[in-house]
Amino acid sequence: MLLAKFKSPKIFFRNTQKSHLNFIPLRNIQVSIIGSVGEVGSNLALLLKQNPKISRLQLYDDNESVNKLAIELDCLPGGPTVSAFAGPSMLRPAIRFTDLILMVDRSHRKPGIKREQMIFANAPPVQKLCRAMAEQNSTAFLAITTSPLNSIVPFASVLLLNYGSYNPFKVFGITHLDLARTRSLAGNVLQANPTEIQIPVIGGHSDETIVPLFSNISPNTYEVTERQADMLTRLIRKAGVEVVNKKYGVESATLSMAWSINEFVNCILDALRGAEVTVNSYTANPHFGTKFFSGPTVVGAQGLVQPCYEFKLNDFEDKLLEKALPMISRDVSQGEQYVDVFESFVRKF
Numbered sequence: 347m348l349l350a351k352f353k354s355p356k357i358f359f360r361n362t363q364k365s366h367l368n369f370i371p372l373r374n375i376q377v378s379i380i381g382s383v384g385e386v387g388s389n390l391a392l393l394l395k396q397n398p399k400i401s402r403l404q405l406y407d408d409n410e411s412v413n414k415l416a417i418e419l420d421c422l423p424g425g426p427t428v429s430a431f432a433g434p435s436m437l438r439p440a441i442r443f444t445d446l447i448l449m450v451d452r453s454h455r456k457p458g459i460k461r462e463q464m465i466f467a468n469a470p471p472v473q474k475l476c477r478a479m480a481e482q483n484s485t486a487f488l489a490i491t492t493s494p495l496n497s498i499v500p501f502a503s504v505l506l507l508n509y510g511s512y513n514p515f516k517v518f519g520i521t522h523l524d525l526a527r528t529r530s531l532a533g534n535v536l537q538a539n540p541t542e543i544q545i546p547v548i549g550g551h552s553d554e555t556i557v558p559l560f561s562n563i564s565p566n567t568y569e570v571t572e573r574q575a576d577m578l579t580r581l582i583r584k585a586g587v588e589v590v591n592k593k594y595g596v597e598s599a600t601l602s603m604a605w606s607i608n609e610f611v612n613c614i615l616d617a618l619r620g621a622e623v624t625v626n627s628y629t630a631n632p633h634f635g636t637k638f639f640s641g642p643t644v645v646g647a648q649g650l651v652q653p654c655y656e657f658k659l660n661d662f663e664d665k666l667l668e669k670a671l672p673m674i675s676r677d678v679s680q681g682e683q684y685v686d687v688f689e690s691f692v693r694k695f
C-alpha cells in the first residue's frame with residue numbers, strides 16, 4: 347500500500363535556497379557541543395576531535411570541568427582545535443561563529459520515568475540556547491538530542507520563532523540511534539552485516555512512535571517476516587529503557603548515542619560543504635499532519651532540502667503509523683504549549 351498520509355504536496359516544504367558546492371571551505375567549519383561534560387557530550391567530543399572535516403570544536407558546559415576536557419583533547423594530534431567555554435556567561439561566545447550547534451545537555455532518564463516527563467528538567471538549557479542563538483547566531487544548524495525529542499524540537503522551534511530567528515530548515519532532532527539499533531538488531535536476526543543493510547525508521551523518538559519499515563529493507567534480497575518485524579519493533583522501541591534499567595539509572599545510552607550523533611555530524615559536515623546528504627532526523631514536516639516527523643531527510647548547505655514524505659507500507663507498518671501519529675501530535679503540542687508555561691514561570695521569578 348502506498349503511504350498517502352501527506353497533507354500537502356511535497357513541493358510545499360521544499361527549501362528552494364541554492365546549495366553551492368564548497369559552500370563552507372573545509373578549513374572553516376566550526377562545531378559547538380552544549381553539554382560537553384556529560385557522558386554523551388564527552389564521548390562525542392572525543393569522536394569529533396578525530397574528524398578532519400572540523401576546524402574548531404567549541405565545548406560548552408555550565409560545569410567548570412569542561413576546561414579539563416578541552417585541555418586533554420587539545421593535546422591530541424590532528425582534527426580540530428578545541429576550546430572550552432565554562433559557565434552561563436560563556437554560552438554566547440561558545441556559539442557565536444559556529445556552523446553546527448549540538449545540544450546534548452541536561453538530565454538523562456531514570457528507571458520508571460517516561461521520556462515525556464523529562465521536559466520539565468530539560469527545557470531550561472534549551473531555552474537559554476535558543477535565546478543565545480537568536481542574539482548571536484541565527485544562521486547555524488541546531489541539532490538536538492535532549493529528551494524528550496518529540497517535544498523539545500517543537501519547543502525550541504516555537505522559542506526561536508518568538509525570538510525572531512526561526513529557520514525551520516535548520517532545526518533537527520537526531521534520531522540516528524533508532525536507525526543504528528534497527529540495523530544492528532535486524533542484522534542479528536537475518537544473520538546479515540548490519541552495515542550493509544538499510545531500513546528506514548520513521549515517526550518519532552519514543553516507545554510508541556518509533557516505526558521501523560522492514561518492508562523497505564535494502565538490499566531487497568532480505569526479507570523480514572511479520573513475526574520478526576513485530577519482535578524487532580518491540581526491541582527497538584524498548585532499547586532506550588532497557589539501557590536505562592541495565593545501568594540502574596546511573597546513565598542512559600551514552601556510547602551508542604555519541605556514535606550515532608557522530609554519524610549524523612559526518613553527513614551534516616558534507617552538507618555544509620555543498621553535498622546533498624540523507625540523515626535520519628526529526629524535523630518540521632507538514633506531510634503527516636503532525637507538524638514534526640522523523641525519517642530519512644535530505645539536507646544541503648542551506649539546511650533541510652526535503653523531509654521524508656512517502657513510503658510503501660505493509661498493513662503491519664500502516665497500523666503502527668496510525669497509532670503513532672496521534673502520539674506525535676500530542677508530544678508536539680506538549681512542546682509548543684510548554685513555551686507559554688515556561689515563559690510565564692520565568693517572568694514570575
Ligand SMILES: NC(=O)C1=CN([C@@H]2O[C@H](COP(=O)(O)OP(=O)(O)OC[C@H]3O[C@@H](n4cnc5c(N)ncnc54)[C@H](O)[C@@H]3O)[C@@H](O)[C@H]2O)C=CC1
Binds near residue numbers: 386409450493551597
Ligand atoms: N535522543 C536520544 O536518543 C538520546 C538522548 N539522550 C539525552 O541526552 C542528554 C544528555 O545525556 P547524558 O550525557 O547521558 O547526561 P549526563 O547526566 O551525563 O550529562 C548531562 C549534562 O548536562 C549538564 N547538566 C546536568 N544538570 C544540569 C543543571 N542542573 N544545570 C546545568 N547543566 C546541567 C551536565 O553538566 C552535563 O553536561 C539527556 O537529555 C538524555 O536524555 C541520551 C541518550 C539518547
Ligand SMILES: O=C([O-])CC(=O)C(=O)O
Binds near residue numbers: 455523
Ligand atoms: O531512553 C532514554 O532515555 C534515552 C533515549 O532516548 C534512548 O536511549 O533512546
